[in-house]
Amino acid sequence: EVQLVESGGGLVQPGGSLRLSCAGSGFIFSNYWMHWVRQAPGKGLVWVSRIDSDGRNTNYADSVKGRFTISRDNAKNTLYLEMNSLRVEDTAIYYCAKVPIPGSGMDVWGQGTTVTVSS
Amino acid sequence: SYELTQPLSVSVALGQTARITCGRSNIEDKNVHWYQQRPGQAPVLVMYRDNNRPSGIPERFSGSNSGNTATLTISRVQAGDEADYYCQVWDSSTAVFGGGTQLTVL
Numbered sequence: 001e002v003q004l005v006e007s008g009g010g011l012v013q014p015g016g017s018l019r020l021s022c023a024g025s026g027f028i029f030s031n032y033w034m035h036w037v038r039q040a041p042g043k044g045l046v047w048v049s050r051i052d053s054d055g056r057n058t059n060y061a062d063s064v065k066g067r068f069t070i071s072r073d074n075a076k077n078t079l080y081l082e083m084n085s086l087r088v089e090d091t092a093i094y095y096c097a098k099v100p101i102p103g104s105g106m107d108v109w110g111q112g113t114t115v116t117v118s119s
Numbered sequence: 120s121y122e123l124t125q126p127l128s129v130s131v132a133l134g135q136t137a138r139i140t141c142g143r144s145n146i147e148d149k150n151v152h153w154y155q156q157r158p159g160q161a162p163v164l165v166m167y168r169d170n171n172r173p174s175g176i177p178e179r180f181s182g183s184n185s186g187n188t189a190t191l192t193i194s195r196v197q198a199g200d201e202a203d204y205y206c207q208v209w210d211s212s213t214a215v216f217g218g219g220t221q222l223t224v225l
Contacts, residue, residue: 035214037162037214037216044203044205044216044217044218044219045154045156045162045205045207045216045219046216047213047214047215047216050212050213050214057212059211059212059213061213095161095162097162102212103150103209104150104152104167104168105152105153105154105164105166105167105168105173105207106152106154106162106164106207106214107164107167107173109161109162109163110161111161112161
């Protein structure tokens with residue numbers, strides 16, 4: 001079964017840091033571009049970041065650029081999101097998702113991990 | 120910035136046809152993807168590249184894209200179709216989502 005499982009969410013104070021993980025299974029992880037998408041409470045989906053299959057190229061939403069870093073370890077079939085200088089507005093469920101080929105839809109999503117930034 | 124416009128809500132009677140739109144100037148030049156998100160669950164891809172259904176998605180779901188509007192059509196709507204629906208396109212290597220449409224089945 002193709003599966004993505006996120007972990008690492010939690011409660012953190014403003015200005016703090018957190019690292020999210022997304023473990024892939026059931027597919028050849030190293031073949032696919034991967035993405036992070038977040039959803040604030042009661043709001044819509046917002047794209048956060050993406051990384052290509054070998055980790056050489058990354059992109060970020062303007063709202064997280066310079067604070068978040070996406071990376072991957074293909075030997076461990078794991079995607080990461082390092083989040084620094086967290087703000088209250090970063091509070092959201094964070095999903096990882098895979099794209100079968102660049103330009104297509106995100107065909108597999110994890111169940112999400114919740115990040116709460118609050119004092 | 121690239122923006123996609125969706126109606127906040129659509130209501131449809133059980134067994135009827137629901138149409139959810141996604142608007143942007145010349146959206147026909149883009150491939151549009153659609154996601155269904157039931158309450159408390161992760162999104163699920165229900166249509167990709169305008170009118171292609173992933174494996175496991177019922178034939179009742181169809182898509183089109185022309186001019187300034189892409190449309191997700193759900194025929195013979197069932198109670199289980201009640202969910203939020205999001206359109207999405209790629210702008211360079213970044214993903215852009217519409218604001219989402221809440222589908223209510225009456």
